[in-house]
Amino acid sequence: MRIPILKLHDYLLISIQVELDDQTAIQFQQDLLEKIHETGVKGVVIDLTSVDMIDSYIAKILSDVVRMSSLLGAKVVLTGIRPAVAITLIDLGITLKDVPTALDLEKGLEKLQQELEG
Amino acid sequence: MDSPVIAHLKEHKDKIVELWMKKMDEAAAEAPQSNINYKALITTNETFAEVIYNYILNDGSSRNLNEFIGRILQFGWPLSYLTHGIQVFRRVVIEVIGGKAENTKELLQLYQQTDAIIDPISNKLIHDAAEQWENTVYLQKNALMELSAPLIPVMEKISVMPLIGTIDTERAKLIMENLLEGVIEHRSEVVLIDITGVPIVDTMVAHHIIQAAEAVRLVGAKCILVGIRPEIAQTIVNLGITLSDFPTRSTLKEGIETALKMTKREIVFIDQEGSD
Numbered sequence: 001m002r003i004p005i006l007k008l009h010d011y012l013l014i015s016i017q018v019e020l021d022d023q024t025a026i027q028f029q030q031d032l033l034e035k036i037h038e039t040g041v042k043g044v045v046i047d048l049t050s051v052d053m054i055d056s057y058i059a060k061i062l063s064d065v066v067r068m069s070s071l072l073g074a075k076v077v078l079t080g081i082r083p084a085v086a087i088t089l090i091d092l093g094i095t096l097k098d099v100p101t102a103l104d105l106e107k108g109l110e111k112l113q114q115e116l117e118g
Numbered sequence: 119m120d121s122p123v124i125a126h127l128k129e130h131k132d133k134i135v136e137l138w139m140k141k142m143d144e145a146a147a148e149a150p151q152s153n154i155n156y157k158a159l160i161t162t163n164e165t166f167a168e169v170i171y172n173y174i175l176n177d178g179s180s181r182n183l184n185e186f187i188g189r190i191l192q193f194g195w196p197l198s199y200l201t202h203g204i205q206v207f208r209r210v211v212i213e214v215i216g217g218k219a220e221n222t223k224e225l226l227q228l229y230q231q232t233d234a235i236i237d238p239i240s241n242k243l244i245h246d247a248a249e250q251w252e253n254t255v256y257l258q259k260n261a262l263m264e265l266s267a268p269l270i271p272v273m274e275k276i277s278v279m280p281l282i283g284t285i286d287t288e289r290a291k292l293i294m295e296n297l298l299e300g301v302i303e304h305r306s307e308v309v310l311i312d313i314t315g316v317p318i319v320d321t322m323v324a325h326h327i328i329q330a331a332e333a334v335r336l337v338g339a340k341c342i343l344v345g346i347r348p349e350i351a352q353t354i355v356n357l358g359i360t361l362s363d364f365p366t367r368s369t370l371k372e373g374i375e376t377a378l379k380m381t382k383r384e385i386v387f388i389d390q391e392g393s394d
Binding site for chain 2 (some may be wrong): 078079080081082083085086087089090095096101102103104107108
């Protein structure tokens with residue numbers, strides 16, 4: 001199972017619409033990094049609106065992806081984290097401290113734009 | 119086959135009811151209930167006697183009794199009226215049918231049988247009343263919960279959650295849920311948590327607030343903690359709690375100003391002469 005990665009101007013858009021298992025997440029990590037390398041984009045938005053559950057492993061992979069992408073020179077914003085997911089993450093002690101977040105895709109893109117211009 | 123007590127009860131119904139009414143009247147005269155008028159009391163007493171009799175003779179069909187108890191409690195009459203009524207009934211029954219016993223053994227038997235008939239009534243009464251109170255407490259608790267953590271959208275992108283009263287774990291959970299749902303619903307970018315009304319901020323409360331702020335950040339908004347009184351600031355520092363991950367302000371007013379800055383807006387005065 002692969003997660004589609006869409007390119008829009010200078011950004012990559014990813015909407016995760018399946019329950020992430022470990023295998024899919026690793027695959028996604030590789031695909032995304034390769035895509036960033038290939039296209040040279042400056043910003044990535046990962047939308048989690050349809051994700052009902054994130055466990056500690058997936059959370060780790062997500063925060064790894066953010067750091068790895070920034071090594072490649074791309075800023076990543078996570079958007080649309082649901083309240084229930086946020087509560088689970090906090091309960092697990094995962095705060096994703098260095099990861100920028102936004103309410104939804106639209107706000108995420110705005111945020112990226114601001115950060116890249118500023 | 120009816121037990122002798124039932125037979126006696128049937129036989130002496132009029133006498134028992136009459137005596138019972140008299141005793142209830144006396145009791146009412148001795149300790150008048152200010153919120154019960156006398157006429158209503160008489161009618162109710164009559165119904166009460168009827169209901170008790172029905173219950174005993176119909177052998178456990180309790181619908182009438184349930185209705186009666188429910189009605190009395192709804193009117194706000196004291197439970198003691200009902201328990202007293204049943205105690206008096208027991209005494210009257212013993213008094214009336216006790217005389218029919220030929221020896222002590224028979225008397226004791228009658229007494230026990232009477233108890234066996236009347237005990238379920240009083241048990242049921244207490245059970246019903248307790249249930250009703252539990253229900254009331256449950257409803258009030260729910261109402262309190264609903265009122266306990268409202269998220270108020272004050273302007274576009276800015277919401278305020280005023281917290282009043284002590285925060286325990288259960289409430290903290292509710293606060294967090296309301297906060298996050300509200301942020302999504304109102305599409306807020308900045309949320310001000312106002313703790314002016316929180317009397318005590320200890321490590322536990324601070325921990326809950328920090329967690330809530332982190333969760334808010336995960337869903338894509340920012341938190342400002344406002345309403346920190348001087349003594350709260352002292353406790354926070356003395357307890358060694360760091361609240362450095364999100365901005366804090368002493369008043370809601372300053373918090374709103376900060377929030378406006380964060381959303382790149384400001385309040386400007388309208389030039390009055392220019393408005394002509």
